Amino acid sequence: MTLALAIHGGCGTLPKAEMTEAEWAQARADLAAALRAGWAILTKGGSAVDAVEAAVRAMEDSPHFNAGHGAAFNTDGEHELDASIMDGATLAAGAICGAKRIRNPVSAAKALMLRGDPLLLAGRAADDFAEHEGVDTVENEYFSTERRRKNLASMKIREIVGTAAEASEAEKHGTVGAVACDRQGHLAAATSTGGYTNKPVGRVGDSPIIGAGTYARDGRCAVSGTGKGEYFIRYCVGHEIASLIAYKGLSLEAATQAVMAELSEHEIGAGLVAVGADGTVVAPFNTDGMYRGWVTEDGLMHVATHGDVEMAGQA
Template sequence: MQKLIAAIALAFLSQPAFAEEAPKWSIAIHGGAGTLDPDTMTPERRAEYEAALQVALDAGAKVLAEGGSAMDAVKAAIIPMEDSPLFNAGRGAVFTWDGTNELDSSIMDGRDRSAGAVAGVKTVRNPILLADTVRTQSEHVMLMGAGAEAFAAEKGFAVTPPEYFATPARAEALERMKARKLSALDVDHKFGTVGAVALDQNGNLAAGTSTGGMTGKRWGRVGDAPVIGAGTYADNRACAVSATGWGEYFLRVGVAHEICARLRATNEAKAAMAEGDETAKPVERDEAQYIADAVMADVKSLGGDGGVILVTPEGHAIFSFNTTGMYRGRATSAGVSEVAIFGGEATASVTTDH
């Protein structure tokens, strides 16, 4: 591993630096990845998803443009997606086998690596806000189920009735799964987890993720989204990452932390090789892309599908996914503002051709 990192560092040390000035702030969002087919998506449906992504992206970008923190930008971007029935988070979450909606979320601050997470909550409209309250108002990192809901009530969160989260499309997916004895992958075709990563004008990073999990999940199943290091990670020394996909595989790889660890190690290797040269460049965009793609290739090698978004301290907003599409967007202080769905669009890097 150390030899690989050194080789990567040496290769990129010899390349010219990018000419453009690094963005003062940057944000990337996702609304899930999976088997998405442009031929089966109507123009109206596509426009609906693109509009919802743009609303979330604009909300986060506004916070950053006005000098707000990366943490506030991440929450601002995720809340509209939790409130939208289009995504598998908050309202619109998938149903468990027992016909309930169980919500998971996590958030992390790259300044001090403080983090908060909740799993299996049923009565909190915006789980990302509860996750952040765990981070700031408790001595814990993760709370689950009834305990997390008791904590929410103690902190003043309103109790949201179950019917708020339920949508006909998600109910039909569960019915179809049971009637035809299908797997969650057969009925979902995509992972609608939502997330955001951001770099603010003070150079701080943050990441957040929110999901309803997988259709028909049983026995209190929890995926990667609320697990710090698997679905979410932020470290000012490396990057901020949010993942979406088949959680069992993202847990096994430790995707979010793995990407940040490789980026940090590469930065340290480059600094050591430069021997104090102040002109030595930190991780470049192509280098960060290579690392993200390599980790997603590892997920694929185990049999897992999904994708990641990440932002580096230099403001590079990166996408990597090994599925046919990922609902995504990015914006920077340099004037970039774009959303996309299918592979090959906008700034996406697709690590497989299936």
Template sequence: MKKFIYLIFAFLVVYACKNESKEVPENIQNESEKAEFSIIIHGGAGNIKRDYLSEEKEAAYSQKLEEAIRVGYEILKNGGTSLDAVQNTINILEDSPLFNAGKGAVFTYEGLNEHDASIMDGKTLNAGASAGTKTVKNPINLARAVMDDSPHVMLSREGAETFAEEQGLEIVDPSYFSTEKKLKSLERIKASEKNKVASFYDADLQDSKFGTVGCAALDKHGNLAAGTSTGGMTNKRWGRIGDSPIIGAGTYANNNTCAVSSTGWGEFFIRGMVAHDISALMEYKGLTLKEAANLVIQKKLSELGGDGGIIAIDKNGNMVMEFNTQGMFRATMNDKGELYIGMFKD
């Protein structure tokens, strides 16, 4: 009788596990598996609904996300480093006017485009960041240079631009970043009767704080890296800086746990140190990446009043895309070459 009961119990356990595995996206392996390499990206989280995107615009976002992630995938596939994969993938997104980073950066109150970026090496915990630059074509390249070629972690404004010139990075006229759509967004917000801090968050996805881009990767050498780049929020004033260039808030990578890139309402990601919090929950409490990301985004961040999301990858190549908004532009590729692209909550 005891043997019969044991067999029934074992059957139920196996059945439950099989059912649960069906909820995992096909290209994101189970926690028990280990990938040779993986890469994940985001292009911002926010009020992204099917009704808000035309078929043409949806196709444009999908094409650019695929183009970007395939650049990083090829680097990883050929044995390149996670840092190079992250940097080169973000370059593609920075060069597109679709996102709020690089070429597509939003405008400040003064009618300028200011950029923030950061990158982190999970092997050494070295990191680099820049804030408030106006002439560096690819801010993620500046963040990488700060990490590799300076004794500092973060440089800002004119000093960061001087350093970029000394490092031979591409410098452009500020007009390069000006796009008609983002300028109209600024004009619309300024014309609003609710021209207060709260008005930043009433506009649609591309009009306010969303559209930040980011990438996290695991390479064949077992090293993690993450990077984030943004133009901040429309109509920002007084030299405001969000979470994207802040290590532990917008970007974090640690080979012992995971690599994370954030997007959303930066003030709350800073207060919650969201990226590092996910890593800490894994390291100190033994949570899985999925458990940690869900706790931080759906509970801790939401209770603070913040909205947005993260993409993350752990040391085994498991990937998570967690957000508490209506959608997030996102994509993943694993070592099998399987591609996933998502935009909406469903």
């Protein structure tokens, strides 16, 4: 089978002027590090599930993305983290939401998937489960960064003056995700997020919802989404793409474009990465940019933040 790996670090990236070139370079380097982490597993014959977990963990550890360290603040100035993972071979899945102490939420989601039941744990139950399973836990402050503090202050001001709806996707949202196809032809997807800046306490988006922000099914596709989660839930984006492939016979590209077009009609900022059963990779988005990357069959990495895609060496 054709090995495949693609990642995203969220759509609605900042305008280029908002960060120094050194900061943009580091963000691209962190994308490349995530690709290397996942690709190393695939090339050694490892599973797609392990590959997407490794790639997402790398992005959770980076302050440049809204997941793990660097996650957005809720309205109370705390972090509530969501993540999920799905195995396309068995349709097994695990998800956690509203977690406050799990260093790498995707690993807790995977541990829950391997346990088999339940599929989704929330809040303190998710934190306690992770601790019981030996998944690293930290104080909530670990996830904080100065850039996210500024985002929170900006959104609170916007809320006061009534301009919250005008905030950019970069100010509000952000997610990380990965999709993969392994040597056995099995697919997997994983997604992790801190939600959106100044979100209500207890709000849960699409990232931990199987069929919405995360979906994988062998013979069809694996999808990880980013954008306004409430709409990804309403449109069941991941499952919708898989269904268009299965029932209408659309290609991966045609199916993803059809769903993206529908989201765009409602002016919903969105993006995703997806991999098909044949290893085809797509990474569409309708915002100014999307942190993204993929590895071609020859092991060459491609990473991008806005329009231009650059080569990032061998994985």
